[in-house]
Amino acid sequence: xxxxxxxGGGLVRPGGSLRLSCSASGFMFSSFSMTWVRQAPGKGxxxxxxxxxxxxxxxxxxxxxxxxxxxxxxSKNSLFLQMNSLRAEDTAVYYCARDVITLVRGVIVGYYLxxxxxxxxxxxxx
Amino acid sequence: xxxxxxxxxxLSAYVGDRVTITCRASQSIGSSLNxxxxxxxxxxxxxxxxxSSLQSGVPSRFAGSGSGTDFTLTINNLQPEDFVTYxxxxxxxxxxxxxxxxRLEIK
Numbered sequence: 001x002x003x004x005x006x007x008g009g010g011l012v013r014p015g016g017s018l019r020l021s022c023s024a025s026g027f028m029f030s031s032f033s034m035t036w037v038r039q040a041p042g043k044g045x046x047x048x049x050x051x052x053x054x055x056x057x058x059x060x061x062x063x064x065x066x067x068x069x070x071x072x073x074x075s076k077n078s079l080f081l082q083m084n085s086l087r088a089e090d091t092a093v094y095y096c097a098r099d100v101i102t103l104v105r106g107v108i109v110g111y112y113l114x115x116x117x118x119x120x121x122x123x124x125x126x
Numbered sequence: 127x128x129x130x131x132x133x134x135x136x137l138s139a140y141v142g143d144r145v146t147i148t149c150r151a152s153q154s155i156g157s158s159l160n161x162x163x164x165x166x167x168x169x170x171x172x173x174x175x176x177x178s179s180l181q182s183g184v185p186s187r188f189a190g191s192g193s194g195t196d197f198t199l200t201i202n203n204l205q206p207e208d209f210v211t212y213x214x215x216x217x218x219x220x221x222x223x224x225x226x227x228x229r230l231e232i233k
Binding site for chain 2: 035037044045046047050059060061062095097100102104109110111112113114116117118119
């Protein structure tokens with residue numbers, strides 16, 4: 001059974017740092033790219049960052065570039081999100097999710113998130 | 127970045143109704159469009175990927191269509207458990223943005 005379990009959330013002051021972790025099990029972690037998505041209280045979903053299977057490529061939404069770093073340790077089936085210079089607007093539930101490639105006649109036409117963790121809450125407040 | 131606009135934001139319907147939710151991309155995204163359902167306090171769950179492919183285990187009353195910039199999610203014969211929130215997402219180019227969501231309410 002595929003499982004993703006996030007941890008590391010909590011209350012932090014503006015300007016502070018947190019490191020989120022996502023522990024994966026039930027699948028070959030090293031074969032999938034992974035994504036962080038967040039959801040502010042009462043708001044919609046925001047795609048935050050993505051990392052390739054081998055960590056060679058990483059992508060971020062503009063609002064976190066230069067402050068957040070996505071990484072992974074395939075030997076430990078773990079995904080991370082290092083969050084620095086946190087702001088009030090970073091307050092959200094953070095989900096990790098597994099990416100699945102969509103192929104049409106052998107051509108990559110997109111990706112979707114097929115398994116999600118339960119989320120970890122990050123609150124940035126003084 | 128690609129902007130995704132969902133409409134309506136709120137939708138009221140009866141059990142047994144058919145409803146349609148629309149998602150429009152700010153530029154052509156081919157068929158790189160996914161639909162998710164989110165129940166309160168739960169992680170989202172994928173319903174449709176690549177605009178019209180039904181995820182395994184998802185009831186056939188859910189259907190997706192469209193390409194380019196305009197997409198629709200249709201839910202036939204609404205069931206009580208369908209009255210939750212739906213999001214579209216483009217996976218054409220990073221950042222893989224979501225629509226703002228559509229909350230479906232029981233009338």
